[in-house]
Amino acid sequence: MKLALVGQLGAGERRAWQDALAQALPEARWVEAAPGAEVDVALVANPSPGRLQGLQGLKLIQSLWAGVDRLLADATLPAGVPIARMVDPAMSAAMAETALWAVLSLHRGFFDYARQQREAVWRQLPQRRADEVRVAVLGLGEMGATAARRLVSQGYRVAGWSARPREVPDVECLHGDAALPVLLARSDVVVNLLPLTAATRGLFDAQRLALLPEGASLVNLARGGHVVEADLLAALDSGHLRHAVLDVFQAEPLPSENPFWRHPRVTLLPHAAALTDARSAAAVAAANVRAVLAGDTPAHRVEIRRGY
């Protein structure tokens, strides 16, 4: 089988992927993804638009990243070739860790204590129980469901929301457009883990942020495109929102002049909420490679129409 590794990977990352994939797929041969080349499977990490054009015999485009919104924006993607998202339990665990850390930090005032430390202020803040904190998890795919379950296990009052009906054990699950404003209006912390699609782009605009109760917080671990950044800044500056934890932005890396860097009520991560771990993700990719070569449908195949 002929594999090509295409995309924005540093030399060290590229080697880590090739080593991990060589272990999982000892029969693989690595080829260059050039127009006219025979390639069975393209393993991609945000390839430049056009990079997958003209490949011969392509049977699978396997994303090495969870989000495929940038990949799908490439109008030259070969038609009819299945595309698969990366769904790796280790990556879902990492995302759930970040969600739990953000909720714990907001619930227990640890961001406020960090500010107090910088000012050498010794002051205890009011302490609530976890069951007094209402957390909404938007998006109930592997990552959202894992995060929601871990938050429930720590005693939080968790409700999940997704566009279509989903069931997650021990989590109250809502769905559909009508349920979203109702949920936002009763949530102290909103954790966004939705896919970025035409339906979810700009979801957090002034109108929806205004639905949140005074003093609520937003945790965006999904995509920068979900948030209208000027509207979020205004909601923070007016005091309506208490805090934002942001891992993703409209422009990445975030330009150094962006006000989020220095905002006292923004905690910022460099798109690091859940990095793909080549060691475990290679096994996931290998299973999909074997599936398509055997004529089966790959797991977590993207539905182009819905956008993820």
Next chain:
Amino acid sequence: MKLALVGQLGAGERRAWQDALAQALPEARWVEAAPGAEVDVALVANPSPGRLQGLQGLKLIQSLWAGVDRLLADATLPAGVPIARMVDPAMSAAMAETALWAVLSLHRGFFDYARQQREAVWRQLPQRRADEVRVAVLGLGEMGATAARRLVSQGYRVAGWSARPREVPDVECLHGDAALPVLLARSDVVVNLLPLTAATRGLFDAQRLALLPEGASLVNLARGGHVVEADLLAALDSGHLRHAVLDVFQAEPLPSENPFWRHPRVTLLPHAAALTDARSAAAVAAANVRAVLAGDTPAHRVEIRRGY
């Protein structure tokens, strides 16, 4: 029954305790703890030495705080009156939340990302899986056991240690003096939840900190007296220790000139890892009051000889 509330409580705190205790013990009468006064139960929060002398008919000293090291240092405590620690599941949950937040922050580099944010640096840091992080929890009372179980549920490699043998489901439990250096030498994060006694005072001195692997971190949520602060600073400054999360100090409130406030690898909390919540703790205290008035032994009675 006659109750007295004695200790370092602000007016708001005193009212919250009296309201909560009045609900739990409607038959209670509040009296002043003056020498010669008849008092059935003294509910105490760090009373000044001598404040419990000369009370008549005292049947129980119920601490409203978990630690009793300062209380036991009062040489004038009435002999033979049982003393009970506060063991409240809500307080153990709060402590476990703080322990989990500290371990998540250390494991996933969130303190490092906060530093990067202040410097407007966009850089992803290496990401390990939880099962690659070895956490030692010292002290396996209610708080230590709860923290250890929650860390296990998040996938960490947890080992607990206590002076005497203990069993905690799903946690490897070690005990005794000989096991401690062995455990320290194989731990990436040490969470201290021990009681402060003659045997544990100054536990974290230069010699024991040197046993930790290079790059390990210390989370002290117990008592300032457990740590030789100059030795901890030296271990941080030499680079041997990566980070310290400190909730408790030799002197509290921590003086503003103390170098911990501004140390780049110290995260500091104002003795707020687990505040007593009067709403739930009152029920715990009430159950002990009823027990002693019925002639029974109170729960979580302090053994003076062992010091907790």
